Every structure is written in C-alpha cells, then in structure tokens.
Amino acid sequence: MTVLSLLPATELLLTSLFLLACILLFSTIISCRPKPPALFPPGPRPLPLIGSLHLLDLKHMDTSMMKLSKKYGNVFSIDLAGLRVVVLTGYSTVQDALVNLADQFSGRPHNPLFDKITFRMGVIFSDGKLWQNMRKLVLSTLHGFGMGRPLQDRITEEVGFLVSQIEDQKGQPFETLPILTPATGSVICSIIFGNRFECDEERFLRLVKMNTEILQLMSSVHVQLLNFLPWLSFLLSKTKIIRNRDQMHKIIADMIQAQDNRTSVSDKLLFKLEQESEMEDVKMRDRNTLCMIMDLLVAGTETTSTTLSWGLLLMSKYPKIQKKVQAEIDQVIECSRCPRIEDKRSMPYTTAVIHEIQRFTNIVPLNLPHSVTTDTYFRGYLLPKGTYVMPILTSVLQDKTQWEKPEEFYPPHFLDGDGKFVKRVAFMPFSAGRRMCAGKDLAKMEIFLFFTSLLQRFNFQCPPGEPELDLTPQVSFIQSPRPHKLCAIPR
Template identity: 40%
Template sequence: MAILGAATVVLLVCIACLLSFASWRARSGKGKMPPGPAPFPILGNMLQVKTKNLAKTLQKLSQEYGSVFTVHLGSNPVVVLYGHDVVKEALVDRADEFAARGHMPIGDRVSCGGEGIVFSNNKEWLQVRRFSLSVLRNFGMGKRGIEERIQEETEYLLEEINKTKGTPFDPIFMLGCAVANVICVTVFGKRYDYKDKKFLALMHNMNNIFEMTNSHWGQLYQMFPKILNYLPGPHNKIFAEFDGLKAFVSEEVKMHQASLDPSSPRDFIDCFLNKMQEEKEHPNSVFHMENLITSGFDLFFAGTETTSTTVRYGLLLLLKYPEIQEKVQEEIDRVVGRARKPCVADRIQMPYTDAVVHEIQRFITLLPMSLPHTVIRDTCFREYVIPKGTTIFPILSSVLYDSKEFPNPNEFNPGHFLSENGTFKKSEFFIPFSAGKRICLGEGLARMEIFLLLSTILQNFTLKPVVNPEELNVTPVLSGTGNVPPPFQLCALPR
C-alpha cells in the first residue's frame, strides 16, 4: 500500500508539471508573454534562479532568451528587461505605461498595502510624491541651503574620524549617522549626536534591513510570501526592524503635533500635518496619519541607507586602488586646497574626482535590479503582450555594465567617465537612480552628498587598509535587489 501511495504522489506531481508546462507554452511566444524557462508548479523557476546573486542569474538567462524574457519567482511571472534599449524604452519612452510600482512583498507589507512614496501603487501616489518633492525643495534640496547643511555635517563626521587617531575602525555607523542627519533636519527638524543610543539603534535597524532583504531568506520571502507569512524563520526579523523605524517616526509625529505652529512649519512633518488640516473635510484625501508616518519613514530610510552604503563602498574601492585615491587628493589640493571645504561648484573643475564618484556608483550598482515596476494595462511591448499587473524588473546593472559604453565593465576604472583630453564625459547609460517617473526622489541630494562627503574625507585624510590592498575583496557579500558590500576596516591618517 505504501508503494502504491508513493506512486500516486509521483503521478500527481508529474501531471501537475505537465499541466504547468502546457500552460506556460500556451502563454509565451510572439503575440503572448515573453519567452523564458519552463516553471515548476509553485516553485516556478527557483531551481534556475540563484537567490545569492539574482542579477547574475538573469544575465545568463538573457543570453538564452534575449532582452525581454519571463521568469517565475515562485508562482508569479516576472518580465525582465535586460539592456539599455529596452530599459529606456519602458521607463522613459513609455513611462506612463510602466510607472506603477510592481509587486514586492516585503515593501507591500511594510507600506500597509500602498501608503507612502516608495512602495505605493495607487492613483494617489503621484499627489504624495509631488507634495513631498515640493516640500523638500522648499527646505533647500538641490539648492545652496542643503549644500550648507551637508557641509556642516561633514564637520561632525571629521571630528568622529579624528577620534580614531589613525587606528583601525569600521565606518559603517559613522557614515550612516552623517547621511541620516542631513535628511533628519529636513524631515524631523533636528540632527542627532553620533553617540545617541536611540539614533545608533536606528542605524542598526537600517543596516539589518538592507542585509536581511538581500539575504537568502529575504529573497525567498519575495518569492513565497503567502507561505512564509505563516512560518517561523529569520525572514520575520526583517519586519521587526521595520517596526522599530516606524515607531521612531510615529513618535516624532506625535511630538510635532504637540508643538505645531501652522504659520511656521519647521520641516516635512509640519508641512504634512498642515496639509492634513487643509484637507480634513475630504474623506478620501491621501493626506492622513498613516500616509504621513509611511512617507516620513520612506524619506528617512531611502535618504540614509542607499547613500551611506554608496559612500562606504566607495571608501572600500579607494582602499583597494590607492593610486586612484592619490589622484583625487592631488586634484582636491589643486582646486580646493586645504583652507576651505569642497563645494558643489568645485565639481566642474574636478573632472577626475567627478569621474571617480560616477564610477563608484556604476561599479557597485547598488540596486542592480532596481525596484520592480508593473504595467497598468495589457501592454504590447516589442513583439509580446504583457498582461496588466505583471511585475517588471528593469535590470539597471545591464545598462551600467554595458561593455560597448563601458569597456571592460568589470574593472573599476574612472576613465569610463573621462574623455581623451581628461574632461568629464557624461553618459546616458549612467542610471544608478533608475529613470523615468519612478526615478529616485532624492537623486539630487544623494549625488551632492556622495561628492561632498568623499571629497571632504579625502581632503583631510589619507585612507589606509588594514591588509594588503590586493587582499581586499570588493565583491558584494549579498546580491539580491541590492548589493551589500563586504565588511572592512580602515585607518584614516590626517594629511
């Protein structure tokens, strides 16, 4: 009887696989869904997709299936766009059709099903985004005001680095505090001390979220959320970390409510509270408390983790290539000197430093797969039809690592952004912040911060590794939606 039962199970599995394969064949091909590997029931293409390096897996699949293909992450089909032309066509040329946020289970759960800015996917999303961008600009983003704020924060950062007295240290939380404080002044109206235990706990929250989301368990949750929602495991820790951050924002909102002066808003939270008051008679207004907390969280998290990780990864690369660090310092000394702080206006006279900053962002490709998009209706794209609601992954690494635009793309080479005569060379392939209507809201701020932080650190310190530069590993330790740099220590020697 046991043998008969086992045979029945095997038979049922085989039938399920055949039905799945037949369904897949019927759905894919010209005039239908893009081609791709045949999925297994429930598992999808889990056997072909390596969660340790998802972008690398998709690169290999693109060699077989072309620039537009389908993979099944769990039971859900995902259309992958691979290469500059198809990414640009979708995100820029046909931005309205591809602007909606795609299915991302971790983000969906955190945003309460569509609140905030980053993961929202409703009709009101554009209202909140436009409002947030307007407020950020009013408080100086992209202007001289925010530049001065960054320069002020670099003074605190330099003080912290000086305290190390040339001994080895891990820069992760120091950089996190510096970057976070810039956005904190705009969102919460104040900065925090680098030794503030509550503030440091938030830095740990954000670092853990970034690592956990891109870990094996994080990737599995993205594929099988309906199952893992009910199972114990490390994936549940991600949401505890998110809860810690949202509790902090919620507490800040309560304090702002108690001290609000509607005629003199101090920051983003005050402006949002004023907007809530203006629209209190509109029952369907998008300006409500849950949206305020989620939007404040989005700005705080997105404005901190990606930029601080980019700068940290940049320091690692400068340790790995001391000759590049030396050339940057020579340019800083020639253009800026030592008597004043670097400013954004210096960048046009510092083509090599500018090229290094761009090459850092290109090389690390912090978000290789971008955040997912979706189509708002059944969409004809190239020779295929993408059904409404299908998740789209525009692979940014396929653009940033295009070998025709960037010869030997796997090499860290600032020459990718320099012309033959040494001037800075722009490239339309440089899209680390994505492109189109979902381009990063804080792109201008992030680019300013990365340039000013790196140039100020190198103006004041020479960075030395604790091991031979050749022994430094610059390969991401985790690579899912984002690339997580390996841990390292450095010595900062005053110049």
C-alpha cells in the same frame, strides 16, 4: 521481485493510493497552471510549484537573470513559483521601457514582501493615483525646503562631526560604514524633523540599526523563499523585518509628536497631507505619513553611506587615483575652507571618479520591480496590464556596448580626450523614468560634499600587514562592501 510485492496487502493498497494521489495532484497542478498569453516573452519551462526558482541563485539574482538573457534574449519571462515576471536586460532595452515608454512602465506590482513592509503606501512602493500624489508631494516639499545653501550648510556641519570622529581614530584601523551611516542618517533626519541628532543618541541609533537590518534581511534566502512561494508568504509577518518596521514607525511617530520645528519636512508633509489627501480615514492617513517618512529615511541613509564606504575603499585600493583626486581638490579648493557644490564644475576628474564609484559598485543591482499600467506592446511582445517587470540595473551599468571596461573600476569612462567630464546615457544608478529616485539631487550633493571633504583631510589606506583589500560585495538588498577596516592618515 519488486519492493511493492513485499509489502502487506493493506500497506500496498495505501502506498498505491498515495502514489496515485501524488500523480493526480501533479497532473492537476500542471493542467491548472495558466498558460502565458499570446505574444508573451519566451523563457525557461517552469516546474510545478517552484516554477524556475531552481535556475536562480537567490543571493545573486541579477547575475542569474543575465545568464538566462544570453539564451532567451534581452526581453524574457520567468516563472517564480507561479509569479510570471518579465525581465529586461541591457541599456537599450531598459532605456526603451523606463524612459521611452515611461508612463506604461511606471506601475509598482504587488509583492508579498514589499506589501507587508509598506502597506503599499508612502512614495516608493505605492501605486496608481496614490503614488502620483505622494511623489508630487514629496518632490514639491523637498524643493520648497531648499536644495541650495541651507542644505549645503547642514551637510557641511555633519561633515565636521564626521571628520572629528575619524580624527579620534588617530590613524588606527577602523570600519567606515558604522560611522558613515549615522552621519548620512543625521543629515536626512535633520531635514525631516528639523533637528540634528547626535550620533550616539539611543533612538537615532536604533532607527539606523533597524533600517540596516531590514535591508540585509530582505536579501536573505529564507525571506526570498517566503516571498516567492505564495503558500508560505503568510510567514513574512512573523519575521524580524516586520517587527523592525513596527518599532521604526513608533519611533518616527514619537519624533513627529515631539518636534517643535515648524519648518521641517515632516511638518510640511503633514500640513499638505491634511490639506490635499483624499484619505478620509485619519488612521490610514497617519499610516501613509509614517510610510512616507520611513521611505525618506531608508532611501536617504543607507544608499548614500554605502556609496561613500565603497568610495573610500576604492581610494584605498587605488592610491594613484586617490592622489589625483586630492591634487584636483587642492588646486580648486583653498585648504582653509570646506568644499561647496559650486566647486564641482571645476573638478572634472573628481566628478568622474564619483560617477565611476556609483557605476562600478552598482548598489541596487536588481532595481525595484515595475509593472505595466496598461496592455503594452514592447519589442514584438504583448505585456498585459499589471505584468510584473524586472529591469536589471547590473545589465545597464555593465553593458559591454556602453562601457569600455565594464567590470573594472575605470574613471576615464566619464572623461573625454581633453580630461573634461562627459555624461553617459547608460549611467542609471538612480534608475530612470517616472520611478527614478525622488531624492537623487540630495544624494548627489551629499556624496560630493562628504567625499571631497574627507579626501581633503585624510589619506585612506589599507592597514599595514593586512591582506589586499577585497572588492567582493556583501549580499544584501543594497550591495555593500564586505566588513573591512581602513586607516585614515591626516594630510
């Protein structure tokens, strides 16, 4: 006797109708799902509604994609709840797409989360002609601001304040990221607004805090689900991410209004936007300005401070490497002066260590999404115009064909047999091609000057009696170290 036969006639009818409706709905979903175009890259067979989300670890998307690539190849497709994405893995594949076919892979696809946050404006998440104009504008403005002595002096000034903060710890354990982030944030704010902000100024700290929260929330599982499930994406507007964005825009607008420095980047951007922008709607132009400045703040604060935090953690983990860096610093730089960017050419080992920190820590593992700007034939496959593309940076920075010890921290990756620094083609921490980070040169200068200055003044080490330092990253859009404390002992 079946369960259905035990039900009353009315309930039996309703249950049967419900089951029939479910079957019809299921069949409709399957039949309505568009088939991949001819010559589209292969991939796992998707399930109704969720696609292939069941195959992914949403906290470690990069490693999930790399596992799938072992089965489907370095160019494969995956269905993310109806969004068909082409995934690229390995140095050769990513280089071929982003560099050799730079124009075709320079688009930025629609993404519910990024679209909600940025309105598809600014320089990072805009697309098409707007993006081309904004990137050109930002690059020319930063270049005009000067990447030489004036900028070095600003960074060195901030290093001095940071050194004082660390000295105040008196060798006791402290967390590095909470003081590094305001320091790098102060540098980019001084460039944008023309004034240095004290690290205890309330609105500045609010900016830094909300920026960090946005990046952390972007990687949370519930936000990822809202992003990938189109029927839930409307809920993104209710999240703290959007509230933080609105508050950051208000603070930035107030800072622009209050500034009295006519040589700041924001003032130059405003002037050029008024002269060159094709946006006749003043409200839209102002929103674009806020998005552009927020892009500069986000890109110029968290990534640099996270890299430096990783660097100090790694030096504490590997004291022999720290001592070799300090020996080179002492040899090249007189103890009475601060490091300068010109010293870099005489410091091959330190330069190799900094590059290896960036490679090993891989702080933006997924890269930012790309799209193809025209129908593109790529490695035997046809990618229709607008195809969403994910070039996985982890697969480049840990490519076993390019790195001798890809999963280890190994500075000799960037040294030849004579101890001279060598560039590596698979070194892509800033991505590559047309969408490469616009602030790359500023970030490289900051990382070198902060890192060498701190190691010139302090020995960093694990607090006495603490367990061995953990190099497992904390899950976030920007991959940062887990909360930890170090001791900074004056040299």
